[in-house]
Amino acid sequence: MRIERRLAQPRWLMLVVPLLSLVVAFVVATVILLATHHPPLHSFRRLFDAAFLANGALTETVVSATPLAFTGLAAAVAFRMNLFNIGAEGQLYAGAITGATMGLLLGGAPSPVTIAVMILAGSAGGALLAAIPGVLRAFFSTNEIITSLMLNYVMALVIDYLIFDSHSYLRETKGFNASVFPQGKQLPDAATWSSWTIHGLVLPLGFLVAIGVAVGLWFLYSRTRFGFEVQVIGDSARAGRYAGMRTRRKILAVMLLSGAVAGLGGASQDGDFRHQLDPRGLTQANYGYTGIVVAALARYNPFAVVVVAFLLGGLQNAGYTLQGADFPNGLVGVLQGLILFCVLGGELFVRYRIRFERRPSTAAPATQ
Amino acid sequence: MGGEVGEASPPITPAMHSAVALRGITKRFPGVVANDHVDFEAAEGEVHALLGENGAGKTTLSNILTGLYRADEGEVVLFGEPREFHSPRDALDAGIAMVHQHFRLVSPFTVAENIVLGDHRDVGRSFLLHQRTIERRVAELSKRFGLALDPRARIWQLSLGEQQRVEIVKALYRDARILILDEPTAVLTPQEADALFETIRAMADDGRTVIFISHKLHEVKAVADRVTVLRRGRSVATVHAAEATRRSLAAMMVGREIELGRREDDGRRAGDPVLVLEHVSGDGDRGRAALADVSFALCAGEIVAIAGVAGNGQRELAETVAGMRRATSGSIRANGRLLQSGDPRHAIATRIAYVPEDRLGTGVAPGLSIASNLVLKSYRSPPASRGPLLLLGRIRELAQRLMHNHDVRATSPDVPARQLSGGNLQKVVLAREFSGEPSVVVAASPTRGLDVAAIETVHTYLRDAAAQGVGVLLISEDLDEIFALADRILVMYEGAIVGERDAATATAEELGLLMAGGEEHG
Numbered sequence: 001m002r003i004e005r006r007l008a009q010p011r012w013l014m015l016v017v018p019l020l021s022l023v024v025a026f027v028v029a030t031v032i033l034l035a036t037h038h039p040p041l042h043s044f045r046r047l048f049d050a051a052f053l054a055n056g057a058l059t060e061t062v063v064s065a066t067p068l069a070f071t072g073l074a075a076a077v078a079f080r081m082n083l084f085n086i087g088a089e090g091q092l093y094a095g096a097i098t099g100a101t102m103g104l105l106l107g108g109a110p111s112p113v114t115i116a117v118m119i120l121a122g123s124a125g126g127a128l129l130a131a132i133p134g135v136l137r138a139f140f141s142t143n144e145i146i147t148s149l150m151l152n153y154v155m156a157l158v159i160d161y162l163i164f165d166s167h168s169y170l171r172e173t174k175g176f177n178a179s180v181f182p183q184g185k186q187l188p189d190a191a192t193w194s195s196w197t198i199h200g201l202v203l204p205l206g207f208l209v210a211i212g213v214a215v216g217l218w219f220l221y222s223r224t225r226f227g228f229e230v231q232v233i234g235d236s237a238r239a240g241r242y243a244g245m246r247t248r249r250k251i252l253a254v255m256l257l258s259g260a261v262a263g264l265g266g267a268s269q270d271g272d273f274r275h276q277l278d279p280r281g282l283t284q285a286n287y288g289y290t291g292i293v294v295a296a297l298a299r300y301n302p303f304a305v306v307v308v309a310f311l312l313g314g315l316q317n318a319g320y321t322l323q324g325a326d327f328p329n330g331l332v333g334v335l336q337g338l339i340l341f342c343v344l345g346g347e348l349f350v351r352y353r354i355r356f357e358r359r360p361s362t363a364a365p366a367t368q
Numbered sequence: 369m370g371g372e373v374g375e376a377s378p379p380i381t382p383a384m385h386s387a388v389a390l391r392g393i394t395k396r397f398p399g400v401v402a403n404d405h406v407d408f409e410a411a412e413g414e415v416h417a418l419l420g421e422n423g424a425g426k427t428t429l430s431n432i433l434t435g436l437y438r439a440d441e442g443e444v445v446l447f448g449e450p451r452e453f454h455s456p457r458d459a460l461d462a463g464i465a466m467v468h469q470h471f472r473l474v475s476p477f478t479v480a481e482n483i484v485l486g487d488h489r490d491v492g493r494s495f496l497l498h499q500r501t502i503e504r505r506v507a508e509l510s511k512r513f514g515l516a517l518d519p520r521a522r523i524w525q526l527s528l529g530e531q532q533r534v535e536i537v538k539a540l541y542r543d544a545r546i547l548i549l550d551e552p553t554a555v556l557t558p559q560e561a562d563a564l565f566e567t568i569r570a571m572a573d574d575g576r577t578v579i580f581i582s583h584k585l586h587e588v589k590a591v592a593d594r595v596t597v598l599r600r601g602r603s604v605a606t607v608h609a610a611e612a613t614r615r616s617l618a619a620m621m622v623g624r625e626i627e628l629g630r631r632e633d634d635g636r637r638a639g640d641p642v643l644v645l646e647h648v649s650g651d652g653d654r655g656r657a658a659l660a661d662v663s664f665a666l667c668a669g670e671i672v673a674i675a676g677v678a679g680n681g682q683r684e685l686a687e688t689v690a691g692m693r694r695a696t697s698g699s700i701r702a703n704g705r706l707l708q709s710g711d712p713r714h715a716i717a718t719r720i721a722y723v724p725e726d727r728l729g730t731g732v733a734p735g736l737s738i739a740s741n742l743v744l745k746s747y748r749s750p751p752a753s754r755g756p757l758l759l760l761g762r763i764r765e766l767a768q769r770l771m772h773n774h775d776v777r778a779t780s781p782d783v784p785a786r787q788l789s790g791g792n793l794q795k796v797v798l799a800r801e802f803s804g805e806p807s808v809v810v811a812a813s814p815t816r817g818l819d820v821a822a823i824e825t826v827h828t829y830l831r832d833a834a835a836q837g838v839g840v841l842l843i844s845e846d847l848d849e850i851f852a853l854a855d856r857i858l859v860m861y862e863g864a865i866v867g868e869r870d871a872a873t874a875t876a877e878e879l880g881l882l883m884a885g886g887e888e889h890g
Contacts, residue, residue: 223758223760225748225753225758226756227758228747231733231736231740232736232740232744235733235734235736236729236730236734236735238726238730239729239731239732239733240733241692241712242722243712243716244691244712244715
């Protein structure tokens, strides 16, 4: 038996491999559930119910999926150029900060104006933060993985400082609870992003914007000169330079774009769901890091990112619902981890195949 | 190059003992059979050449012999005993050593340290380095086989020729009875190559077996006792080198007759200068001066060759002309226009085509489709794009036309460039570069790693270009190629042009001397 690289990667594999990986995940999960005295079928049923089938489950799933779609797209945009922006986490915080600030500043303005400004401000916030690793990478060849990652920790401290350790403009300072339980200032109603309800499924503006961004990015990367240059440089920077492309500018541009998408996700958190700058919620959610997983599973394809974000959102959402007295939190984590592990591990079989063959020593006499 | 060197090679008599025999070796890789029932036998004290085009299976065969691969079928017999190697170490212990084309040395380490590296017998086994013992043995081996080396020198201080000697001494130090040299002359000047041939003979006289892998016919004739020719994974024939001619060997290697020799005078005459370099200096990748006051002119319809041993500034020269490297001083004019130094886009706009030495990685983006690579330089303007938008349909049409006209063999324009063979890949590069209607073509080692048929194709392109009035700057380390193509030859040594010769009257010996830094009139 040996593992060898596939010469061609047939398209059907891209669908079959993840599906089979899920089957494997469920088989292993069954064993674990049996060992811990939980009825497997019933548990799976509850998992699917909570994620997609139950009343309001889809709405909850979309809520979980929206930020993952943004951070997934942010990662995919940069990774396509072999630019490893690990900083979507921090860029999302930055977008949340600038978005919330503009939402509060424009207290009395009409809602569409406020929303539009929040979207722009969020993108700008994320892009500005991404500019730091972008410039360092483009002009000083600094490793963007490290610089963008480090900025995540900086931003986590900044966002905590704004609400917990200072009397900033974003912190709620009035009222009885304000000094005991520090929290962000409530955004005005005009800063609440619109949502639409179709057959009981609530679609927030942010999710639709994410789909729009996915379409835009797909077009940018597959149909424009800019996208062509990004592809060439991502594949071989030397070939890009050879063809007379301005590689530094492209690196910076892609970094800014990636940061802007992540920052937009931050503004969506303010406007769609949290209605205040919520450091605890944002820092615990790990949207930026999960986005990297989303992008990888989607093979950096923008449309696939939205789909994967939706499925992963369902999984997360099911986790919240499933855990309880009879179903410990740890077991939920184990199930989620199993599914992710199998799907990511299954990727191996898209690129490689396993060949079974008899040993040459035993095969040789047989042929003669 | 004197052609048929009639060196007295000892005939192989039945009295000689077989050192290594490969019988019916077959090795399959996904999609290809690299070795198809190959038979090969070399005797003790023999220099046995393994001749074949790229992709003929030479490297696979030597990898099997050195334990890197295991054969799917067939057997390896060493000194009369069937052996099975499970790892390169097994092969080393059995007395087989290989000198790779790309040296496997640790550059901050000394010569002596590199030589004992990985050795696991007596002294090499000890936790401490027995510096003196090792140095003594190294000195002894160097002297015996004419391989001058300072055991205390560090690898990075050595020239490529010296590094090769380290590899050979390393093999001898491990008591290798069978040495495989993979294209050992690729990095050497003709003089260095001659010295190497003497070493090879000395090793053979010592009773060792030398397997000499090459695709250069004159070398094989000069050094080998017998020659085994591989073609498409099969062993075609084994002949005595003394009885074969270069022409007969080439025919066996390619499977048909090919042209060899000098360029015929086809009556074309050089026109006005299209590329003029004046006092151009520049730095290499490590910031050291790589080009020193280079001046020359290239005329329309002329092929000027830059000869030199790799690493003497040729690559930097090509890159500077193509705008990929900034000159620190001096000026370059193409078609009368001053080139903006370090701006490849300006060079492209000035119609300077560049066939880079590194095809896969610079010449093409390997992961992208053939179509994308064909428009790599023309995507900015119609018909490939309009404004910021790409016209994918047009690009595909254009690609199909170019692939058809230039005989690029692939199933579709969507195939990634990485999957193409070297020859097809070079055709993609040439198709693109010539579709830009260049006035100057800079071709850096355009045939390196290609097989004989593809080399012919590339040579035809360059000759045709010159016939149509394009100025061709050919950078090559291969004197055969230079003689086959060039009108004028400039020799580069340590970043400077050290001599100029008319190709019609130059000899390999005088060029070799110039390439090695000898005096112009020495």
